[in-house]
Amino acid sequence: MSESPWLLAALWVGLALLASMISIRTAISVALIEILVGAVAGNLIPWVGTLIGMPAKLEPTPWINFLAGFGSILLTFLAGAEIEPDALKKHWKPALVIGFVSFLIPFLGAMAAAYWLLRWSMAASMIAGIALSTTSVAVVYAVMVETGLNTQDIGKLILACCFVMDLGTVLALGVGFANYNGWLVLFLGVSAALMPFAPNLTRHFLHHYEGQVSEPEIKLMLFMLFILGGLAAKANSEAVLPAYILGLVVAGELRHHKETVYHIRVAVFALLTPFYFLKAGALIQGSAIAQGALVILLLLLVKVAAKVLGVYPMAKFFRMDNRISMYTTLLMSTGLTFGTISAMFGLSRNLIDSSQYSTLVVVVIASAVVPTLIAQKWFQPQHELSEETANGV
Amino acid sequence: MEYKKILHGLDGSEGSFKALEHAVGLANRYDAELHTISVEEVPHYPGTVGEVVEAKQAANGTYAKAMQRARQMAQEQGIELQCHVLVGHEVKTIVELIKERGFDLLVIGFMGHSRLYDRVMGSTCQGLVRLAPCAVLVVK
Numbered sequence: 001m002s003e004s005p006w007l008l009a010a011l012w013v014g015l016a017l018l019a020s021m022i023s024i025r026t027a028i029s030v031a032l033i034e035i036l037v038g039a040v041a042g043n044l045i046p047w048v049g050t051l052i053g054m055p056a057k058l059e060p061t062p063w064i065n066f067l068a069g070f071g072s073i074l075l076t077f078l079a080g081a082e083i084e085p086d087a088l089k090k091h092w093k094p095a096l097v098i099g100f101v102s103f104l105i106p107f108l109g110a111m112a113a114a115y116w117l118l119r120w121s122m123a124a125s126m127i128a129g130i131a132l133s134t135t136s137v138a139v140v141y142a143v144m145v146e147t148g149l150n151t152q153d154i155g156k157l158i159l160a161c162c163f164v165m166d167l168g169t170v171l172a173l174g175v176g177f178a179n180y181n182g183w184l185v186l187f188l189g190v191s192a193a194l195m196p197f198a199p200n201l202t203r204h205f206l207h208h209y210e211g212q213v214s215e216p217e218i219k220l221m222l223f224m225l226f227i228l229g230g231l232a233a234k235a236n237s238e239a240v241l242p243a244y245i246l247g248l249v250v251a252g253e254l255r256h257h258k259e260t261v262y263h264i265r266v267a268v269f270a271l272l273t274p275f276y277f278l279k280a281g282a283l284i285q286g287s288a289i290a291q292g293a294l295v296i297l298l299l300l301l302v303k304v305a306a307k308v309l310g311v312y313p314m315a316k317f318f319r320m321d322n323r324i325s326m327y328t329t330l331l332m333s334t335g336l337t338f339g340t341i342s343a344m345f346g347l348s349r350n351l352i353d354s355s356q357y358s359t360l361v362v363v364v365i366a367s368a369v370v371p372t373l374i375a376q377k378w379f380q381p382q383h384e385l386s387e388e389t390a391n392g393v
Numbered sequence: 394m395e396y397k398k399i400l401h402g403l404d405g406s407e408g409s410f411k412a413l414e415h416a417v418g419l420a421n422r423y424d425a426e427l428h429t430i431s432v433e434e435v436p437h438y439p440g441t442v443g444e445v446v447e448a449k450q451a452a453n454g455t456y457a458k459a460m461q462r463a464r465q466m467a468q469e470q471g472i473e474l475q476c477h478v479l480v481g482h483e484v485k486t487i488v489e490l491i492k493e494r495g496f497d498l499l500v501i502g503f504m505g506h507s508r509l510y511d512r513v514m515g516s517t518c519q520g521l522v523r524l525a526p527c528a529v530l531v532v533k
Contacts, residue, residue: 031440
């Protein structure tokens with residue numbers, strides 16, 4: 001690859017542009033397409049380079065790693081900020097129980113399968129457990145919007161459960177591999193001191209500065225994210241932990257400031273997440289997928305089976321009928337963003353190797369697609385067509 | 394053959410407005426009810442909730458303008474147009490609405506994708522012609 005950062009940037013942004021166009025044409029999420037484009041380019045470029053006698057690689061440089069890391073932090077922050085605090089308050093009891101159990105059982109199940117069946121190391125097995133215990137709130141939300149369930153109580157409950165599960169994931173990443181030293185104490189201390197004031201501080205900035213072209217309210221949030229993320233990194237914890245919690249804490253304030261959230265999203269989707277998702281794809285080794293097809297199938301089955309074991313009885317306990325219980329279970333078996341974040345966390349800290357990373361990311365992608373298709377095909381709850389009558393538009 | 398309930402597919406393209414002219418003409422000739430449906434397709438397997446929210450907002454904006462124009466076109470011909478906006482897969486949602494409301498004619502515009510795209514993805518037109526439980530008029 002060229003050493004010029006601009007040409008390298010042009011290559012990555014060119015791939016992001018290609019992914020956007022494919023996404024628009026196919027109505028498949030740009031995140032998923034970016035991973036796939038990254039995977040194809042990451043495997044094709046070295047092959048073409050060898051073919052024409054010019055060795056080349058789609059290798060992330062330090063600045064690409066920074067943008068990708070920044071993207072993952074803001075993705076996690078937005079994921080936390082997207083919660084409906086009222087729905088979580090209303091359904092906190094079943095959400096906490098279903099969310100916790102449906103995180104714990106897949107976590108233990110996938111970890112056990114990786115450790116005993118695949119003979120992965122304990123650390124790699126933990127990463128597998130975390131990556132495969134995740135649920136994609138976004139995939140669930142999209143299905144809810146399509147079926148109209150997002151406005152109903154059952155939909156809000158399912159979404160609240162997903163937020164609890166995501167919290168489990170970031171806690172596991174943040175606490176499971178941290179160094180228990182002074183930095184961790186400092187990180188926890190600063191977090192404990194800052195979090196209670198974050199909503200008021202954010203409200204103050206939003207009230208006084210929203211609409212200013214220099215966007216001080218967004219800079220305040222970035223400042224808090226970097227301070228907490230930096231301290232978390234010093235403790236060998238993970239910056240996505242404080243990012244998610246900060247998102248949850250300020251969600252109530254941001255809910256009334258859609259313009260600010262829109263501005264953050266524009267910056268994130270245009271500039272940062274393409275680097276994150278393309279990188280997540282570029283690190284996938286095609287050869288590892290071909291050799292590990294059976295392992296991929298096994299881990300996918302383990303993930304779905306563990307979710308069935310964890311979620312289905314809980315859903316029945318909370319008096320959902322069979323169809324809705326199975327529908328909820330399958331939707332909670334989906335994973336994407338947090339799964340790839342977990343796998344990349346493991347790879348960047350050498351807890352898993354490239355081959356294990358490739359396996360985990362492919363399982364995560366498959367888990368976004370397969371359970372959704374099954375849920376929509378065979379278990380979609382009967383509902384009145386969710387019509388937004390447009391006669392008043 | 395008489396048509397009493399006509400459904401028109403409105404996606405905001407010029408093709409769909411051309412189809413609307415035919416639908417309005419048929420509604421006048423048969424004194425039929427005329428409805429139009431716009432389907433918001435949210436991205437499949439999104440990475441963030443924001444991706445879904447943005448896509449939905451963008452579609453809302455596009456369809457609001459398209460429906461205003463469509464309603465005006467129909468009014469000029471003395472037809473009251475009933476508009477529906479639904480979320481979901483285009484073909485599946487339109488077919489479900491036809492079944493639920495008992496439409497006897499679907500009028501759609503021809504969407505010109507590339508041959509490769511149609512071969513790989515299958516076109517909305519093809520899907521509707523194949524699956525709609527009523528007569529389908531594709532206007533080119």
